[in-house]
Amino acid sequence: MARLLVRPHLRRMSNDPADRLARLIAASRRVVVFTGAGISTESGIPDFRSPGGVWSRMQPITFQEFTRDPAKRAEAWRRAFSGAAGWTGRRPNAGHQAVARLVQAGKVSAVITQNVDNLHQDSGIPPEKVIELHGNASYAACLDCGQRFELEDLRAPFEANGAPPVCADCGGLIKTATIAFGQAMPEGPMARAREETLAADLMLVLGSSLAVYPAAGFPLLAKEAGAELAIVNREPTPQDACAGLVLHEEIGLLMTAVVTRLYPAPQT
Numbered sequence: 527m528a529r530l531l532v533r534p535h536l537r538r539m540s541n542d543p544a545d546r547l548a549r550l551i552a553a554s555r556r557v558v559v560f561t562g563a564g565i566s567t568e569s570g571i572p573d574f575r576s577p578g579g580v581w582s583r584m585q586p587i588t589f590q591e592f593t594r595d596p597a598k599r600a601e602a603w604r605r606a607f608s609g610a611a612g613w614t615g616r617r618p619n620a621g622h623q624a625v626a627r628l629v630q631a632g633k634v635s636a637v638i639t640q641n642v643d644n645l646h647q648d649s650g651i652p653p654e655k656v657i658e659l660h661g662n663a664s665y666a667a668c669l670d671c672g673q674r675f676e677l678e679d680l681r682a683p684f685e686a687n688g689a690p691p692v693c694a695d696c697g698g699l700i701k702t703a704t705i706a707f708g709q710a711m712p713e714g715p716m717a718r719a720r721e722e723t724l725a726a727d728l729m730l731v732l733g734s735s736l737a738v739y740p741a742a743g744f745p746l747l748a749k750e751a752g753a754e755l756a757i758v759n760r761e762p763t764p765q766d767a768c769a770g771l772v773l774h775e776e777i778g779l780l781m782t783a784v785v786t787r788l789y790p791a792p793q794t
């Protein structure tokens with residue numbers, strides 16, 4: 527009789543989403559988390575491709591326009607300093623914090639992100655564990671020599687004379703460190719994302735519609751290489767059919783519950 531009440535049996539039958547994801551993570555040796563805009567919407571950053579998002583309010587400036595047309599370049603800088611994209615001043619939310627906890631516990635080896643908002647680093651994840659496929663909007667870099675520049679240092683000269691900044695070292699154009707439409711994917715992060723993907727036994731997608739390539743190729747690559755694939759996203763994605771677990775849940779609540787199950791607070 528008592529055997530009918532054995533807890534592992536009941537747990538196997540659980541349909542609770544947090545239980546199911548927590549069990550999958552617990553059974554994995556090396557998890558790679560792949561994040562998209564959906565993890566940051568709970569921080570108040572609109573998905574840039576959704577209604578109300580950046581690209582419904584303004585035309586993107588392509589990399590070619592930026593490099594060839596000084597007026598477009600100046601417009602790009604006006605946008606960068608106006609906070610028009612909505613990511614300045616935002617703080618990490620419960621979803622970011624839960625991922626940081628998994629990294630801290632040694633469960634997650636890397637976070638591959640499509641986001642440019644720096645919120646994974648702001649949540650306490652060491653920068654070397656965050657792989658940014660689309661760059662970072664919180665600083666700038668010279669397109670020729672790669673020298674890093676802080677936005678706040680560039681703001682006053684730009685606002686004084688309206689001239690887009692150029693590199694003091696080499697004279698090259700300075701651009702926010704994001705990957706613009708038409709710009710080549712960053713080689714180093716792409717290579718690292720591939721390595722991490724192939725080394726993982728679980729790829730956990732959080733808040734990506736998996737529609738933008740080549741970034742969206744990494745979850746598929748993980749699956750092809752034999753890893754388990756779990757997708758948490760508000761809307762269905764084209765890769766749901768490939769995934770062993772698909773949850774249409776709010777990320778912050780779900781991931782907080784998952785982390786609480788995996789790492790219960792000590793009893794007091």
Ligand SMILES: [Zn+2]
Nearest residue numbers: 668671693696
């Ligand atoms: Zn330079």
